[in-house]
Amino acid sequence: MTALVIAEHDNAHLKGSTLNTITAAAKCGGDVHVLIAGHNCGRAAEAASQIAGVAKVLVADAAHFADGLAENVAEQALALASGYSHILAPATAYGKNILPRVAAKLDVAQISEITKVDSPDTFERPIYAGNAIATVQSTDAVKVITVRTTGFDAAATGGSAAIENVTAVADSGKSSFVSRELAKSDRPELTAAKVIVSGGRGMGSGENFKILEPLADKLGAAMGASRAAVDAGFVPNDWQVGQTGKIVAPQLYIAVGISGAIQHLAGMKDSKTIVAINKDPEAPIFSVADYGIVGDLFEIVPQLVAELG
């Protein structure tokens, strides 16, 4: 029994999501191999080889893997699939894009967003925006799985796996990468942050999000938002925390002016400590918050910054 992890990386570094996925793969019971499909991705492969628990790193290096196009990466995984009992990828925009293609071509079901491995063929996954947890058993020969990163610890370093080059599959020729606009920020990445300061519709405008910045600075926090705030155009879409946005579980989540719709709670209720600041004492966010303050966020947030010193 061996599991293959399709690594998310930017050719130079592994993304944190890959480390959580490796932990889930190890729980499936066998050896763990990691596929790095990229271009000039030697450093990412090197990083993968140093993860504890990884037995082998497979590297497919070609120009048409540079930008992680689903058609090409899925074909590469399929070319290597025989011999693996489990194929896993992180349940991020990257992994979710690629892995169902692999499952369909193998004629097996995909088990999406697992939060727990009960046994090599049985897994737990949230459904209905996390309002229910389903335990599912796969009857397929190969288990194709995306991993919710907040459900598993990051694998540690300390390994020294062999790195093996594999033959790259041909470019599909049907899709091409045009451009990427990534938000530049000195703050930690939302899904990896220990502290998150998140704003909702109650912020009133994009301009008003500025009052959250000193708080995020003080706490070294990432900044997030509810779907309402994103839909209203206050902040970019990649800030969205929720069922259909990012799933986060930081040590401390501060929800400011967020009412707490089901789909938002689905994205943050596994946070260790939740603080809610809202002027409506009946807001559903208070039903999951460890500490709530009822009041005007425009007064409370600056007070909080001052109090933190």
Next chain:
Amino acid sequence: MKVLVPVKRVVDFNVKVRVKSDGSGVDIANVKMSMNPFDEIAVEEAVRLKEAGKVTEVVAVSCGVTQCQETLRTAMAIGADRGILVDTDADLQPLAVAKLLKALADKEQPQLIILGKQAIDDDCNQTGQMLAALLGWPQATFASKVVLEDGEASVTREVDGGLETVALTLPAVVTTDLRLNEPRYVTLPNIMKAKKKQLDTVKPADLGVDVAPRLKTLKVAEPPKRSAGIKVPDVATLVSKLKTEAKVI
């Protein structure tokens, strides 16, 4: 050019589902059902492409129980030209749906298939990608902008950390994200018109597809409850609690 738009009938997004006490699933008896919100965005996008003269026909498809006809009528009220129901009581999982849609795509020969990125019931986020793979077509998931030009689709995608644009040769599959468009309100005259539009029904067996589920649901449970904490009177108390009690700062 023809566009196929698969739509799923799901528990309405405003309904908070309850887990059945015997752990066999969630209780969806007598709850409001609606079109999956992401699929509504897909129908809207297809209809806008038609209104812009890029597309000649929009065909809505739904797979599931007979009541999915209502979902198809909604799609036709938004502006889809006709509907196809793949009628079955079976528990349909994404792979089976992708196979049914592939069979229909082989028959209908659309140049574009637009569907929601995920259904809000099973939260799987698989069907579009699986369909693209089975058809051997390129895909653009999580779309926030779709431009059709010269036999190509240029699609802007919402990815972690920002936006990405890819170019696809047609035929292709696109899955929708929230910011692609805001679906119109359906008007009464359009609801009436939709009732007269063509709606065909086929069975999975007619399409030669085995829809047997591959995943067995052993049990469905309530998630661990998070108990409500306390309300603190002021910021000083909050900070002291965070420092000494929660120990997170």
